[in-house]
Amino acid sequence: MTMDRRSFTLGMAKGAIGAGIASMLPTAALAAPAKKTATGLDVLVLGAGVSGLQAAWMLEEQGLKVAVLEGRQRVGGRVMTLLDEPGYPEMGFNSMGEGYGRGIDAAQRAGVTLEDIGSRYRAGKPPMLWMNGQPLTREQWASHPGNPFPDSMKSVLPAEMVNKLLAERTPLADWNAWADPASAALDVPLHDFLRAQGLSDPAIRLANDVSPYYGTNSWDVSALMLEFNDGFVKAQFEAGTKSFGVKGGNLHLPIGMAKLLKGDVILGKEIVAIETTDSGATVYCRDGSTFSAKRVICSLPFSTLRHVKIMPGLSGAQAEAVSQIAYQPLSMAFLTATAPFWDEDGLSPGMWTDGLAGTVIPQHFGATPEEVTGLLVQARGSLANYWDRLGREKALAMIVGQIEAMRPAAKGKLMARNYFSWSQEVFNGGDWAYFGPGQVSRLVPEMSKPSGRLHFCGEHTATGARGLEGALESAERVALEVLEA
Numbered sequence: 001m002t003m004d005r006r007s008f009t010l011g012m013a014k015g016a017i018g019a020g021i022a023s024m025l026p027t028a029a030l031a032a033p034a035k036k037t038a039t040g041l042d043v044l045v046l047g048a049g050v051s052g053l054q055a056a057w058m059l060e061e062q063g064l065k066v067a068v069l070e071g072r073q074r075v076g077g078r079v080m081t082l083l084d085e086p087g088y089p090e091m092g093f094n095s096m097g098e099g100y101g102r103g104i105d106a107a108q109r110a111g112v113t114l115e116d117i118g119s120r121y122r123a124g125k126p127p128m129l130w131m132n133g134q135p136l137t138r139e140q141w142a143s144h145p146g147n148p149f150p151d152s153m154k155s156v157l158p159a160e161m162v163n164k165l166l167a168e169r170t171p172l173a174d175w176n177a178w179a180d181p182a183s184a185a186l187d188v189p190l191h192d193f194l195r196a197q198g199l200s201d202p203a204i205r206l207a208n209d210v211s212p213y214y215g216t217n218s219w220d221v222s223a224l225m226l227e228f229n230d231g232f233v234k235a236q237f238e239a240g241t242k243s244f245g246v247k248g249g250n251l252h253l254p255i256g257m258a259k260l261l262k263g264d265v266i267l268g269k270e271i272v273a274i275e276t277t278d279s280g281a282t283v284y285c286r287d288g289s290t291f292s293a294k295r296v297i298c299s300l301p302f303s304t305l306r307h308v309k310i311m312p313g314l315s316g317a318q319a320e321a322v323s324q325i326a327y328q329p330l331s332m333a334f335l336t337a338t339a340p341f342w343d344e345d346g347l348s349p350g351m352w353t354d355g356l357a358g359t360v361i362p363q364h365f366g367a368t369p370e371e372v373t374g375l376l377v378q379a380r381g382s383l384a385n386y387w388d389r390l391g392r393e394k395a396l397a398m399i400v401g402q403i404e405a406m407r408p409a410a411k412g413k414l415m416a417r418n419y420f421s422w423s424q425e426v427f428n429g430g431d432w433a434y435f436g437p438g439q440v441s442r443l444v445p446e447m448s449k450p451s452g453r454l455h456f457c458g459e460h461t462a463t464g465a466r467g468l469e470g471a472l473e474s475a476e477r478v479a480l481e482v483l484e485a
Contacts, residue, residue: 041065041263043482044283044291046274047299048265049077050093050468051457053257054106054475055297062483066263069283069291071270071427074251075258077299078431078459079468081249082334082418087365087373088249089334091420092431093468095121098240102465102472107246110256118243123369124362125342127350129157133406135347148203159352159359161207162190165197166230175231178224179463184441190226191218209381210354214328214434216381225435232466270427271300273309276453295485297478299458303327303429314451321447325439325460327422327430329384333377333399334418337410340372345409349375357402358383374417377403384423392419432467433460448474455481 043059045052048070056066080091095117096103107114129136131146141147142155149156156164171193177183194204208218214229215221246253258265273284274296281296298305302322314322342349349372351360358379366373377399379387387395396416404411422431435443448461457478462470 041067041291041293043067043295043297044069044281044293045297045299046271046283047077047458048072048075048254048258048267049299049458049471050079050106050254050257051459051471051475052077052297052299053254053261053265054102054472055299055457055479056263057109057257057260058475058479059482060262062479064482066261067291067293068258068261068263068265069269069271069285070265070267071304073267075265075267076251076254078422078428079250079254080420081251082420083249083251085334085374085417086336087363089363089365089374089376089418090245090250091332092422093250095243095245096468097236097244098242099236099238100244100469102476103468104244106257106472107244107253109260110253112252112256113247114244115247116242117245117365118241120364120369121243123364124372125348125350127352127360128348129159130351130353130355130357130406133353133355135351135406148200148206150198150203153198157352158206158210158354161199161203162194162213162226163230165194165199166226167234169197170227170230172224172227172231175228175235176464178228178231179440179444181441183224186227187222187224187438187441189219189437190215190221190223193223193226194218206354211352211359211378211383212381214432215326215436216329216385220326220436222435222437222440224440228440229466271308273311274298274454275311276451278452281453295453295455295482297455297457297482299456299474301327301428301430301433301458301460303433304427310451310454312452317443317446318449318451321439321443325433325435325443325447327428328432328434329379329381329388329423330431331379331384331387331395331421331423332419333387333396333416334420335375335377335400335403336415336417337372337375338413338415341407341409341413342372345407347407351403351406353402353406355402356383356386357399357406358387360403375414384421388421388424395419448477450481450485453485 042064043066045056045068048068056068059066078092082089129141147154171186204218270286272286275282280294282290282292284290302325306322349362358377361376362372363374363376396419400414400416422428448456455478457474459470462474465473
């Protein structure tokens with residue numbers, strides 16, 4: 001191989017976004033059978049998410065014979081679109097910024113059309129704050145007796161506080177250096193950072209723990225990880241303010257990526273064991289089938305991999321990472337309304353609540369940006385776990401009941417259409433990975449290193465990007481590892 005790191009990296013899009021419109025595939029197309037059983041493989045890729053599909057494509061481009069095994073009956077991993085619901089609501093990855101050079105390039109190759117959906121998110125009235133079942137404007141919140149924020153920050157809404165403080169007061173001088181040993185002193189609980197900014201414990205509970213982006217509370221997530229995320233977001237805004245989604249639903253992106261592969265993408269293959277030797281590797285599936293190759297790339301989230309037997313076993317920080325890194329509890333309900341009750345009560349359909357209804361996000365994905373195609377209701381952290389304990393039907397009934405109690409105009413107008421829990425998704429066990437205090441400096445430098453002929457990728461192993469861009473970054477790294485091995 002004569003490929004060097006500079007020419008191999010696809011960090012910037014090569015030209016305009018592809019103009020071809022993705023075909024509107026029926027749900028059955030997601031479970032198309034494999035072409036044939038793979039033999040004589042150079043590489044087996046475990047997981048048909050964006051990272052695994054990208055790594056497989058890159059290696060095939062260099063002449064290697066590759067097959068992909070996926071436990072689900074679909075491709076996409078954490079890209080999950082409800083293709084049979086109005087507006088194609090996204091349960092996972094929802095948009096990419098203008099700085100997602102890898103993502104834009106992948107979309108162009110996959111033959112899908114990207115459209116700027118930023119205006120759809122901003123359409124309509126701004127969401128309102130609901131405290132103890134009562135709506136509050138920003139001005140009302142600033143003078144509310146229950147506002148626990150410092151005097152200088154009384155007008156900041158709870159959902160804004162953590163990101164505002166990180167953006168304005170992050171101690172991480174270079175966000176790209178978040179995993180360097182020099183940044184280890186910042187690898188402390190988010191709670192410590194927020195207290196240092198003047199927030200009391202009640203203020204921290206409201207600003208973070210009610211609806212945490214990472215973790216279940218301010219104690220179980222590293223402030224350093226959020227500071228890295230803040231730097232990545234700022235870099236995206238420097239590249240441009242547009243937000244791109246795939247026309248017809250983001251799930252068409254991994255479907256298109258899978259179609260680019262020459263080798264097999266074999267669905268329904270749950271991995272139970274991986275065995276490596278000096279000369280090759282064998283993967284064992286729950287249905288009794290086995291697959292062999294010279295090397296294995298594992299894109300499975302560690303929440304899944306920890307239930308897979310690895311022979312010989314991992315050791316040190318890598319073993320600790322696989323067994324301990326947590327994944328975000330995130331549960332969502334999708335509702336539709338038979339009539340626009342928000343016009344009747346004159347309030348925004350969007351709601352950030354401190355109660356059991358979580359966060360209500362209106363979906364503006366109809367013929368015009370003004371049309372509300374549905375309400376995506378989210379619960380994160382402990383609230384997501386509570387919803388899941390209730391079970392699908394009771395959770396949906398509770399969510400509808402909570403919204404109707406707060407907004408009498410909604411009575412009898414809400415229809416519960418779908419419920420999706422990432423924690424209950426057997427092949428993920430939570431949505432995105434997050435690091436606890438001390439884990440960034442201890443685990444990140446070691447956890448993605450190859451173990452013999454077993455290599456690792458996935459967004460959780462990325463160090464220069466987040467989300468889909470991070471997944472694609474990790475695919476580049478692991479492909480290079482295999483080519484240089």
